[in-house]
Amino acid sequence: MNNKKTFLQKYGKNVLTAFLILVSIAYVFPVFMVVVNSFKENTFVKTATFAMPNSETFVGFANFIKGMTFGGYPFVNSVLYSVVITVISTILIVLVTSMAAWYITRVDSPFCRIVYYLCVFSMVVPFQMLMFTLSKTADTLGFNTPWTIPIIYLGFGAGLAVFMFVGFVKSIPIDIEEAAAIDGCTPLRTFFSVVLPMMMPTLVSVTILEMMWVWNDYLLPYLVLDITKYRTLPIHIQYLKGSYGTVDLGATMALILLSIIPVIVFYLTCQKHIIKGVAAGAVKG
Amino acid sequence: MKYKRDASAINSSILRKPMQRYAPLFLLPMVAAFCIGFIWPFAQGLFLSFTEFKTTSKWTWVGISNYIKAFQDDSFIYSFGYTALYAVVSLVLINVLAFAIAYALTQKIKGANLFRTVFFMPNLIGGIVLGYIWSMIFDGLLSAYNTSILTNSTWGFWGLIILMCWQQIGYMMIIYIAGLQAVPEDMLEAAKIDGANGWQTLFKVTIPNVMPSITICMFLTLTNGFKLFDQNLALTGGQPYIINADGTSIHTTEMLALNIYNTFYGQNVNSRGVAQAKAVLFFILVAGLSILQLRATRDKEVAA
DSSP: OHHHHHHHHHHHHHHHHHHHHHHHHHHHHHHHHHHHHTTBOHHHHHHSTTSOOOTTTBOTTHHHHHHTTGGGSOHHHHHHHHHHHHHHHHHHHHHHHHHHHHHHHHHOOHHHHHHHHHHHHHTTOOGGGTHHHHHHHHHHHTOOSTTTHHHHHHHHHHHHHHHHHHHHHTTSOTHHHHHHHHTTOOHHHHIIIIIHHHTHHHHHHHHHHHHHHHHHOOHHHHHHSOTTTOOOHHHHHHHHHHSSSOOOHHHHHHHHHHHHHHHHHHHHHSHHHHHHHHHHHHHHO | OOOOOOTTSOOOHHHHHHHHTTHHHHTHHHHHHHIIIIIHHHHHHHHHTTEEEEETTEEEEOTTHHHHHHHHOHHHHHHHHHHHHHHHHHHHHHHHHHHHHHHHHTSOOTTHHHHHHHHHGGGGSOHHHHHHHHHHHHHHHHGGGTOOGGGOHHHHHHHHHHHHHHHHHHHHHHHHHHHHHTSOHHHHHHHHHTTOOHHHHIIIIIHHHTHHHHHHHHHHHHHHHHHOOHHHHHHTTTOSEEEOTTSOEEETTOOHHHHHHHHHHSSOGGGHHHHHHHHHHHHHHHHHHHHHHHHHHHHHHHHO
């Protein structure tokens, strides 16, 4: 007993580090397996999942080449549509909701309050509650293409963004804006040259939260878009794996790998902002 | 009663009036999109749950019979029980593990930032892709016994738990680290001087101080568990199925969100009213949990 205590005191941190290294390996392992299996011939993905590729199972980049047109749909298109939808939606949400949040906080009319409370309310409504009616509404109004679906994302995702921006604008002293207004700034100018630069930290958080949401979202675009023409990455991957008939696991793994590489690169380059942004969204939502 | 503006609002009407002229530019786009993307579909959904409909424009009023049918639907009751069990198990596991890792990482360990980066990484990957990555791993393990995760509901359950632990521990860990770093250093030192051992310090000093983080994480994991859809669809899709004598079937690993989805878009287009009623019940459940969370965190904030 006594011995054990001194052992832990002496090597406690090393034991802890060793434990954390083990957990890290367990964390990286699934992604590593995707890399390994994307180079294997289809049938071996299932029968020899954890083996390294050997001369019999290794197929080089064949899975990647096959994956480009796999499932009767060009992979490049799904990447393109995912990028288009994510970029337009994020810019639209950040711009429109930050402007609205500033107006709501500063004018604070009864109507503003109603809008604000509805935004807070929308955060607790799960997507299933309105998925059927929302996809029909989007269809009727023509918001069912990659270029118009951002309007739907703006409407459904506005709640959290407005909530976060309002929380931040409330903490900005109003004096600066009033001084700008007295000096003859129009509200538009005040917003873009005085308020927006001060909102930067929340702006980054909201941008990251919305980007991650839209990029990974499956059900909303699946229900709203015309799937024969427009597939985003998650939809495309769901089609490969979930469709009837034969599933080519090797090609699927290759496409999964291609679809997570940009995400991981993005994460490693701005992880500080990402972690901060996600934590901010969690604590507030 | 006079309407009183918040302290953060413009108080002089001379300055407010010019700003209000810009309402069409600042407020209108957001409100218009919000009406299209939320308010109208929500109201319509609520209304349609009391009707029988195939499309949103053709409906007949049926009162609360959809709700009665929803409660009589065995697969719905089953998926509710399954989801509740899943949510509670994942809540306990994720929070205990995330707290343990966060605690370890705040002990001035070398490379803590690197570990944090690794543990948070799965959060960036979408639910569908996560589901397929893990289905490859599980099927790889089970192929040695010539079987698959789709054949056994117990495996499906624990498969989902493992998947969600892998994804969410890193997220909760971030919140716990923030909480742990805010524990006053002098409190920990005072406990040490008074002769408290590691466990005593943990349970009597550290944990009471991070209670706000614990409340947030518990509710987050609970609501995430109840709302789970993508991972469920990708990993098991509800399989294996049990076919009842009357032709109905129970999908033994199907959670609430997937059950609602299948009721909407399954073979039977006459069940859309029931599906919408299920969705309303689902909304009430999730919203109720969120309101409880808001209350709990607000009380804690006052105390802190």
